[in-house]
Amino acid sequence: MISNNSIELSWSRKASEEAAAVLSLSCSGHGKANLDGLISDDGTPVCECNACYSGPDCSQFIADCVLGAEGGNPYFLEPFWRQNAENSAVTVPGWHRMGHEYDDGSLISKQLEKIIRNLHIVVGNAVTDGKYIVFGVGSTQLLNAAVHALSADDSSSTPTKVVAAAPYYPFKFDGDTTPWINNSSPSMNFIEIVTTPSNPDGQLTKAVIHGTNVKHIHDLAYYWPQYTAIPSALDEDLMIFTLSKVTGHAGSRFGWAIIKDKVIYERIVNYVEQTTYGVSRETQLRTLKLLNVVLEGNGRRLFEFGNDTMSFRWEILSTIFSASKRFSLQDRNAEICTFSKDARAPTPAYAWIRCENEEDEDCRTVLIGEANIIGRTGYDFGSKRRYVRLSLVSSQDDFDLLRLHLEGLLFLERRTNLISKGGDEI
Amino acid sequence: MISNNSIELSWSRKASEEAAAVLSLSCSGHGKANLDGLISDDGTPVCECNACYSGPDCSQFIADCVLGAEGGNPYFLEPFWRQNAENSAVTVPGWHRMGHEYDDGSLISKQLEKIIRNLHIVVGNAVTDGKYIVFGVGSTQLLNAAVHALSADDSSSTPTKVVAAAPYYPFKFDGDTTPWINNSSPSMNFIEIVTTPSNPDGQLTKAVIHGTNVKHIHDLAYYWPQYTAIPSALDEDLMIFTLSKVTGHAGSRFGWAIIKDKVIYERIVNYVEQTTYGVSRETQLRTLKLLNVVLEGNGRRLFEFGNDTMSFRWEILSTIFSASKRFSLQDRNAEICTFSKDARAPTPAYAWIRCENEEDEDCRTVLIGEANIIGRTGYDFGSKRRYVRLSLVSSQDDFDLLRLHLEGLLFLERRTNLISKGGDEI
Numbered sequence: 001m002i003s004n005n006s007i008e009l010s011w012s013r014k015a016s017e018e019a020a021a022v023l024s025l026s027c028s029g030h031g032k033a034n035l036d037g038l039i040s041d042d043g044t045p046v047c048e049c050n051a052c053y054s055g056p057d058c059s060q061f062i063a064d065c066v067l068g069a070e071g072g073n074p075y076f077l078e079p080f081w082r083q084n085a086e087n088s089a090v091t092v093p094g095w096h097r098m099g100h101e102y103d104d105g106s107l108i109s110k111q112l113e114k115i116i117r118n119l120h121i122v123v124g125n126a127v128t129d130g131k132y133i134v135f136g137v138g139s140t141q142l143l144n145a146a147v148h149a150l151s152a153d154d155s156s157s158t159p160t161k162v163v164a165a166a167p168y169y170p171f172k173f174d175g176d177t178t179p180w181i182n183n184s185s186p187s188m189n190f191i192e193i194v195t196t197p198s199n200p201d202g203q204l205t206k207a208v209i210h211g212t213n214v215k216h217i218h219d220l221a222y223y224w225p226q227y228t229a230i231p232s233a234l235d236e237d238l239m240i241f242t243l244s245k246v247t248g249h250a251g252s253r254f255g256w257a258i259i260k261d262k263v264i265y266e267r268i269v270n271y272v273e274q275t276t277y278g279v280s281r282e283t284q285l286r287t288l289k290l291l292n293v294v295l296e297g298n299g300r301r302l303f304e305f306g307n308d309t310m311s312f313r314w315e316i317l318s319t320i321f322s323a324s325k326r327f328s329l330q331d332r333n334a335e336i337c338t339f340s341k342d343a344r345a346p347t348p349a350y351a352w353i354r355c356e357n358e359e360d361e362d363c364r365t366v367l368i369g370e371a372n373i374i375g376r377t378g379y380d381f382g383s384k385r386r387y388v389r390l391s392l393v394s395s396q397d398d399f400d401l402l403r404l405h406l407e408g409l410l411f412l413e414r415r416t417n418l419i420s421k422g423g424d425e426i
Numbered sequence: 427m428i429s430n431n432s433i434e435l436s437w438s439r440k441a442s443e444e445a446a447a448v449l450s451l452s453c454s455g456h457g458k459a460n461l462d463g464l465i466s467d468d469g470t471p472v473c474e475c476n477a478c479y480s481g482p483d484c485s486q487f488i489a490d491c492v493l494g495a496e497g498g499n500p501y502f503l504e505p506f507w508r509q510n511a512e513n514s515a516v517t518v519p520g521w522h523r524m525g526h527e528y529d530d531g532s533l534i535s536k537q538l539e540k541i542i543r544n545l546h547i548v549v550g551n552a553v554t555d556g557k558y559i560v561f562g563v564g565s566t567q568l569l570n571a572a573v574h575a576l577s578a579d580d581s582s583s584t585p586t587k588v589v590a591a592a593p594y595y596p597f598k599f600d601g602d603t604t605p606w607i608n609n610s611s612p613s614m615n616f617i618e619i620v621t622t623p624s625n626p627d628g629q630l631t632k633a634v635i636h637g638t639n640v641k642h643i644h645d646l647a648y649y650w651p652q653y654t655a656i657p658s659a660l661d662e663d664l665m666i667f668t669l670s671k672v673t674g675h676a677g678s679r680f681g682w683a684i685i686k687d688k689v690i691y692e693r694i695v696n697y698v699e700q701t702t703y704g705v706s707r708e709t710q711l712r713t714l715k716l717l718n719v720v721l722e723g724n725g726r727r728l729f730e731f732g733n734d735t736m737s738f739r740w741e742i743l744s745t746i747f748s749a750s751k752r753f754s755l756q757d758r759n760a761e762i763c764t765f766s767k768d769a770r771a772p773t774p775a776y777a778w779i780r781c782e783n784e785e786d787e788d789c790r791t792v793l794i795g796e797a798n799i800i801g802r803t804g805y806d807f808g809s810k811r812r813y814v815r816l817s818l819v820s821s822q823d824d825f826d827l828l829r830l831h832l833e834g835l836l837f838l839e840r841r842t843n844l845i846s847k848g849g850d851e852i
Binding site for chain 2: 010011012014015018023034035036071072073074075077078082084086088090091092093095096097099109110111112244248249250253274277278279281282283284285286288
């Protein structure tokens with residue numbers, strides 16, 4: 001039917017050449033040109049520089065630059081995709097999937113659903129057998145959809161409370177679980193969002209409130225071998241994942257929910273239909289391609305790459321902070337991992353730093369003032385301002401700068417300590 | 427910087443070959459293979475057949491097939507994209523735009539915003555000068571966002587009513603505008619959704635309720651030269667467009683809103699952030715590519731193609747129905763078009779058919795029973811069941827079948843009339 005050997009690269013060749021041309025710009029290794037990026041007056045693509053680099057080819061380092069470490073852009077996986085450039089590129093023809101629905105009338109690519117089920121089998125982080133899968137525009141949409149779906153049963157006069165154990169990732173919450181642990185009255189309905197590993201601190205957690213009036217949403221964004229041991233395949237009623245944290249493609253806005261109950265599944269499908277009429281076809285196509293690369297061979301290469309990168313970063317971070325009395329990092333206790341088949345400490349996406357000195361009440365401000373690093377305050381996570389969250393999942397450039405700034409900060413601490421002890425030792 | 431002549435097609439060549447291979451399958455011209463479609467056991471892609479065709483190569487016509495004409499899949503533009511295959515294909519590298527935000531921290535490609543402004547200048551259908559633009563996951567998300575943004579001011583005890591003039595496209599409405607035209611009390615707040623040209627009937631419409639307590643959302647999905655004369659560039663406070671109806675890419679889920687008021691703009695931006703954190707980067711990249719093709723040369727080719735196709739379909743339809751007393755089509759009055767620079771009749775996306783016989787109260791059921799065509803009942807559009815909407819924007823195969831079935835239906839009417847007049851003339 002198709003002669004694979006002598007395919008005429010007619011229409012698709014131009015797209016491929018354009019992509020290769022734009023992306024062949026090296027930008028000194030500190031930036032990149034983008035296919036949809038700015039174009040200079042002479043028609044050549046413009047380098048978009050990494051933080052703290054500038055100039056037409058991003059070669060100029062801005063020494064006194066302030067580093068933003070408050071986000072969670074997962075650029076640490078970008079080198080993996082560059083290494084796998086050939087298999088991960090996808091050429092989308094102009095007439096690809098123009099209709100609203102797939103041929104079966106659904107909004108979901110069956111090929112992609114199949115590969116997501118395979119992925120969970122290979123990684124062993126979630127049980128999908130006998131469960132439904134629905135796609136959403138990122139886990140953001142699915143969290144909203146899940147809350148909506150689980151609240152719909154609520155016929156009581158008081159609205160369902162949405163809670164999570166602090167520190168938690170900010171959502172439209174009604175607060176921390178703590179007041180309700182021993183106290184929840186059966187007349188109140190609860191939805192507890194269980195994020196495990198936790199964002200911000202990377203700890204493996206479990207639901208803390210229970211009962212017939214409590215429903216759970218498991219946000220498993222970080223339950224992948226890059227960030228944590230996988231002690232077992234979770235088998236919860238409603239589990240949400242996002243492409244963002246597994247392959248690093250945050251901009252694609254792709255998430256999926258694994259759902260046990262048919263009624264809840266149908267409500268979530270309906271919510272996604274009514275709010276966005278499904279997920280972009282380009283995104284589903286590209287996600288299929290990316291996850292195919294993840295599953296190539298024994299399905300371990302991406303996770304090993306990610307885990308190696310994160311482990312290396314945590315080693316550096318631990319060394320920097322080991323001497324400090326002023327700042328402490330979260331604990332990281334080893335667990336048995338069924339994926340790597342050994343005991344391993346978590347390598348969380350974020351450093352969760354505590355300012356230990358009495359006077360350093362606002363740790364974020366301390367880091368801005370003394371280290372030129374902008375983190376995210378613990379207050380945002382239902383915790384104290386004494387904590388600050390720093391991203392460890394950004395690009396190598398960003399991490400190198402973070403390291404530089406933190407080493408400077410800790411050097412100052414050592415010097416201050418020495419001065420207060422006598423000073424002439426410096 | 428780049429040698430355009432001798433670019434090595436290294437990593438991007440494979441994607442291009444894969445796309446070319448899958449899409450070289452002809453499927454007898456009655457179907458297509460898709461990059462994310464089913465794969466047979468021997469590894470070759472599987473043809474997905476158009477409605478009423480089957481077999482491994484889609485060559486078998488199913489004679490007694492029921493045609494679904496209730497949707498609005500805009501496949502009539504697919505041939506345009508096949509003709510422009512080379513310029514409209516896009517190769518997405520594995521590491522394209524992995525981050526949550528663009529480099530300016532926004533969720534919106536500035537290149538794409540620029541080209542959308544150009545598009546409106548070339549077509550002359552909307553004034554964008556001095557207005558803000560925000561992207562959404564289809565116009566679906568933006569309609570919800572706009573209602574949310576315009577309701578946020580409402581401090582009165584009665585909630586804002588969302589209304590539209592019937593027949594209207596189904597949304598979460600509080601009903602038709604008619605009761606409120608002379609009757610709206612200043613203590614009630616209204617949002618009127620003005621869809622022009624109207625869906626279902628393609629008429630150019632204007633807002634019908636006015637006052638300080640009334641806000642308008644203009645849904646301009648069909649305000650493009652494929653479907654209507656463009657009498658002037660609309661200059662409304664809140665206008666919503668969708669890629670689906672201009673280029674035909676419904677599956678991409680891409681829409682945009684043009685907004686005058688900064689506060690409303692910010693609320694819509696915030697709504698999109700909170701519900702989906704923006705629009706997929708793959709989609710924004712592909713939309714940029716597609717709209718660049720639309721604007722090539724004098725920016726008229728797509729619209730001429732679309733208008734020619736729709737005009738041809740309406741000619742056929744008018745001829746079929748001209749002899750009928752049992753069925754009537756909507757009126758189509760010519761208007762001066764500033765884009766085509768002549769007077770032209772609208773060529774709406776849908777036929778809005780009225781069953782004229784007293785006993786044909788449910789026109790949809792009549793068409794199913796007597797013509798094997800499934801339309802959408804007028805009742806869904808706030809109108810009577812005596813009306814039915816049929817899609818005219820689907821593929822050529824679908825339109826050919828629609829024509830065949832309608833010709834059969836109208837032949838039956840003629841025969842019945844002749845029999846009742848005496849019969850021996852047949």
